[in-house]
Amino acid sequence: MSDSAINLYSDTQTRPSPAMRQAMAEAPVGDEQRGEDPSVNRLCEMTADLLGKEAAVFMPSGTMCNQIAIHIHCRPGEEIIAHKTAHILNFEGGGTAAFSGAQVQGLDGAHGQYSLEDARAAIRPKDRYSPQTRMIAVEQTSNLGGGSIWPLERIQGLGDLAARHDLAYHMDGARLLNAVVASGVPAKVYAAPFDSLWLDLSKGLGCPVGAVLAGSAAFIDEAWRLKQRTGGAMRQAGIIAAAGVFALEHNVQRLAEDHANARRFAEGLRNLPGITLDVDAVETNIVFFDIAGTGLDADAFCSRLQQRGVILGGDGTSIRAVTHLDVDAAGIDRALDIIRTLVTEAAAEPAATG
Numbered sequence: 001m002s003d004s005a006i007n008l009y010s011d012t013q014t015r016p017s018p019a020m021r022q023a024m025a026e027a028p029v030g031d032e033q034r035g036e037d038p039s040v041n042r043l044c045e046m047t048a049d050l051l052g053k054e055a056a057v058f059m060p061s062g063t064m065c066n067q068i069a070i071h072i073h074c075r076p077g078e079e080i081i082a083h084k085t086a087h088i089l090n091f092e093g094g095g096t097a098a099f100s101g102a103q104v105q106g107l108d109g110a111h112g113q114y115s116l117e118d119a120r121a122a123i124r125p126k127d128r129y130s131p132q133t134r135m136i137a138v139e140q141t142s143n144l145g146g147g148s149i150w151p152l153e154r155i156q157g158l159g160d161l162a163a164r165h166d167l168a169y170h171m172d173g174a175r176l177l178n179a180v181v182a183s184g185v186p187a188k189v190y191a192a193p194f195d196s197l198w199l200d201l202s203k204g205l206g207c208p209v210g211a212v213l214a215g216s217a218a219f220i221d222e223a224w225r226l227k228q229r230t231g232g233a234m235r236q237a238g239i240i241a242a243a244g245v246f247a248l249e250h251n252v253q254r255l256a257e258d259h260a261n262a263r264r265f266a267e268g269l270r271n272l273p274g275i276t277l278d279v280d281a282v283e284t285n286i287v288f289f290d291i292a293g294t295g296l297d298a299d300a301f302c303s304r305l306q307q308r309g310v311i312l313g314g315d316g317t318s319i320r321a322v323t324h325l326d327v328d329a330a331g332i333d334r335a336l337d338i339i340r341t342l343v344t345e346a347a348a349e350p351a352a353t354g
């Protein structure tokens with residue numbers, strides 16, 4: 001893939017900027033698994049502070065944060081309540097079942113979110129037939145829900161529900177900071193009801209690697225044991241943690257630009273023949289749209305666009321675009337021009353293209 005392409009495939013596609021690389025090159029380092037890496041320690045303190053939790057631990061990936069949190073909270077045979085589109089249910093290689101023997105009850109609901117009522121109804125009775133409910137999981141923002149923001153009221157209501165039923169409450173906060181910047185609700189306020197939550201550094205924050213898991217001191221002690229056990233403990237990890245420190249200092253407020261660009265993209269797509277989407281559903285940096293009316297399927301649409309320098313992903317007739325710090329407003333306008341040309345050509349072709 002060429003560097004000049006407009007890459008809207010995912011916010012994981014960001015490359016570290018020259019300034020971030022400089023911060024990485026100059027990072028003070030030590031042995032992180034002995035607690036002696038100053039850059040890792042700084043990143044963990046900054047994240048714990050940002051999220052209002054006692055402690056945090058640096059992890060190689062967000063998936064590892066989810067799986068370690070699940071392993072701490074759940075025993076085999078127990079059940080997690082999540083939305084049916086959740087990352088923990090669909091994109092972690094069955095890790096929840098494989099590592100923890102737990103199962104996920106995937107709930108319905110628009111925009112990747114279930115309701116408080118549905119969560120209440122999903123809690124299993126305490127009888128010998130039912131798997132026992134152990135955890136409630138929220139994905140802020142919802143990835144397959146189109147970057148939708150869980151309203152604070154529902155997050156707090158679910159927290160009360162979890163507390164009343166003695167359930168663990170976990171946030172997959174891969175894009176929590178997108179929600180923070182878009183809504184103006186401080187990260188700490190979203191984080192308060194959760195026993196565990198994490199941020200991904202390698203998405204919109206623009207780092208090459210890493211995620212940070214936060215919680216109580218006792219929870220993070222246990223997370224450290226599992227990080228060590230599963231081979232996630234590192235050595236001079238300050239080289240990559242320094243990118244995270246840089247990102248928390250420089251790349252958070254600018255997420256607003258990504259949201260404006262997603263909106264710009266959605267507004268532009270709205271008027272193109274054969275494309276349908278709900279512009280009002282675009283709350284952060286993810287845009288889903290449907291191309292059924294173009295006569296193309298996702299494979300044809302994406303491969304033709306890729307040849308013209310726009311990279312998108314999709315499935316069936318649904319396409320996902322994600323904005324991030326390597327795509328600016330001019331790039332969005334160019335992508336729209338290229339898509340307009342493609343769908344206009346497709347409309348002029350005889351049927352059964354693809």
Ligand SMILES: *Cc1c(COP(=O)(O)O)cnc(C)c1O
Nearest residue numbers: 061062063087139143172174200
């Ligand atoms: C990307 C993502 C993850 C996994 O994070 P990695 O760092 O890629 O392992 C988990 N949850 C959500 C919602 C994500 O978008």
